[in-house]
Amino acid sequence: MFDGLTAIGVDETSYRKGRTYITVVVDHKRKRVVWAHDRYGKEVLDLFFRQLTDEQRASIKAVTGDGAKWIDASVKEHRPNAERVLDSLHIVSCMTYTLDQVRKRLWNQARRDNLIAMIKLRCSSLPTQQHPPSNPRKQQKAHTSCSYARRISIGLLPGSSGEETNIFE
CATH class of the missing domain: 3.30.420.10 (Ribonuclease H-like superfamily/Ribonuclease H)
Structure with missing residues (x-):
């Protein structure tokens, strides 16, 4: 046998x-x-x-x-x-898992890139200080959020200690 x-x-x-x-x-x-x-x-x-x-x-x-x-x-x-x-079952299983990890990473990168592009587009459409503000409080709020969005778009986020951290490194 x-x-x-x-x-x-x-x-x-x-x-x-x-x-x-x-x-x-x-x-x-x-x-x-x-x-x-x-x-x-x-x-x-x-x-x-x-x-x-x-x-x-x-x-x-x-x-x-x-x-x-x-x-x-x-x-x-x-x-x-x-x-x-x-065995082939486990090879396919490992390859599927690895491929899924790559797919998730690329999907998240594309979502982040799209978010950054949307932030840049929104910031470029906000009124600038050259125009007389119709409502000074709204103008200041929009300017502050745009400044924060620009820091996010280049990968900087405020850390817990108040220092900015680069999220893309």
Whole structure:
């Protein structure tokens, strides 16, 4: 049953509403389950490797699975020269997560750039001091908010100590 294993896959799964786990080892070449055991962890996978003869263990060239450290530790102990490969599900999952982080960062940058452009447009349309103010209080309030908006547009925000902090650095 264990003869001819060259590439195996290791994973754990739960049953009984997620309260009980089982470790499964599959033969990628023959596309079948070759071993299963209750629980999961390094000790459980060590049981699998101990059942193999030296020749059977030596024939394993690649081990796929998720990024669990217990799989890495057991493979390193029993098959240090075997190639450790993440399975495609976890590769896609990691890539999707990374792509989502980049998308969020670019989206937030675009929103901030659009906000800055809107602030600049609003400030450029405010009346200047050259025109006689129709309502001096409104004129002063608009001038103050525009001054604050200009500091934001170049990345300066007042810090808690009263000093300005550059948010773009």
